[in-house]
Amino acid sequence: MCEVVLPCNYNPVACPSVPSKGRLFTILMLYCWQREYDKRPYKHFQFKILDFEKRIGRRYHCIRDLGLIVNYLLQRPQISVSITGVPVSNWDSHLLKEFAHSLIPAWYIELKLMRLPLEFFVMLRLNASHMDVCMLSLEGTPLTDEDVRILREFLIVSQSLRILNVSHCSLTQYNFAMIADGVHKSKGVYQLNASRLLGMTLSLDTEKVMSVVGSLLMHNGLEELTLEFCELTAQDMEPIAEYLRRLHSNLRRLRLSSNQISSDGAFFLMRGMSIGGRLELLDISHNSIGTHGGEWVSQYFSSCRKLHVLHLHNNDIGASAVNQILLTLKKKCKLDYLSLYGNEFDSHSAKIVRRLLDSEVMLQSELDISYTYDESLQDYRVVPWR
Secondary structure, three states, X not given: OOOOOOOOOOOHHHOOOOOOOOOOOOHHHHHHHHHHHOOOOOOEEEEEXXXXXXXXXXXXXXXXXXXXXXXXXXXXXXXXXXXXXXXXXXXXXXXXXXXXXXXXXXXXXXXXXXXXXXXXXXXXXXXXXXXXXXXXXXXXXXXXXXXXXXXXXXXXXXXXXXXXXXXXXXXXXXXXXXXXXXXXXXXXXXXXXXXXXXXXXXXXXXXXXXXXXXXXXXXXXXXXXXXXXXXXXXXXXXXXXXXXXXXXXXXXXXXXXXXXXHHHHHHHHHHHHHHHOOOOEEEOOOOOOHHHHHHHHHHHHHHOOOOOEEEOOOOOOOHHHHHHHHHHOOOOOOOOEEEOXXXXXXXXXXXXXXXXXXXXXXXXXXXXXXXXXXXXXOEEXXXXXX
16 A cells, blocks of 8 residues: 655645625525536536636635535535536645545546645545546646656556546656556556646657557556647657557557657558557547658558548648548448548549448548539539538
8 A cells, every 4th residue: 555645735825815706606506507517317517617707707716615516516426527627725624625525426527627736636545445436537737746646646546447537737758657657557547648748848758758658558458548749750659559560459549639640650550550450549630641641541541450430630641642541441441430621632532522422331420521513613622521
């Protein structure tokens, strides 16, 4: 069992002592709001600070208003709890303890764009063995090195956690290794979202990050991995591609949008997928794979036996390569969704799309582009489908 030391750095100045004037916030009002957000039996709690301030007409008070929310959660245990944009003060240690205690029955916990003190993570860690949470999302909530250390201990102790989202949490290339270690030693985490890693004062060392990711994939058996906005390059795809080649790999969904993998990165991934054949979803949009990368996709993706969703939009793929990808769909291919908009098209692309849709090789709901007849051009052209 990991040793946890409770820090006592309370700061009374962190919360205003007198709430600003405005409407009184009551449990009855909160209950009425939840009836608007949810349906019977009202087990999915939602609270957004922007909606609160707009409806109440005053600023949120981090002690009095949070206390009311905590009382509501303690009186009415929820299946899911989603709180967005709320700053949590460590001024009242008892309230902080009750807040962590109110989350024990929840299966899905989303604390998005919040400011959470270290003491909250410590109390969350102390309740870890009693919690039923299977999804924890901290998207957009800044995490310090100490927060990450306690979160790692929470991952190790938790018996029920399956999904972890720490995207846009100011994670660095250094403390990301602690998160990866916690996922590796956890009892059952199979889905990880760690988008937008930072390099701090140095540029992001993506080679070291992907070395950690490759080791995690080999030893943990993640089923879904998301690494968007991480400045990954083509060489960084080699550890993932090596794992995708395995005939018994567990990875099913891979999201690498908004990186810099270029055409070589697309080649590594597609070749690995065609050998292993286990991946079901691949998102390499916004990666500038270009025409050459599009040609690699058209060559390999029909051999990816279980691939159902492929995102290729906004990749500067030339019309010739787009046409090759579309023509490959005529072969035995089981894609359920393909996104291509944001690349280059010509009249031949529109005619191919027309034949695919009219012959029902693909349905319009499975493709993000369509066609129309342009009278000024006297020919067909591609249009986006939304």
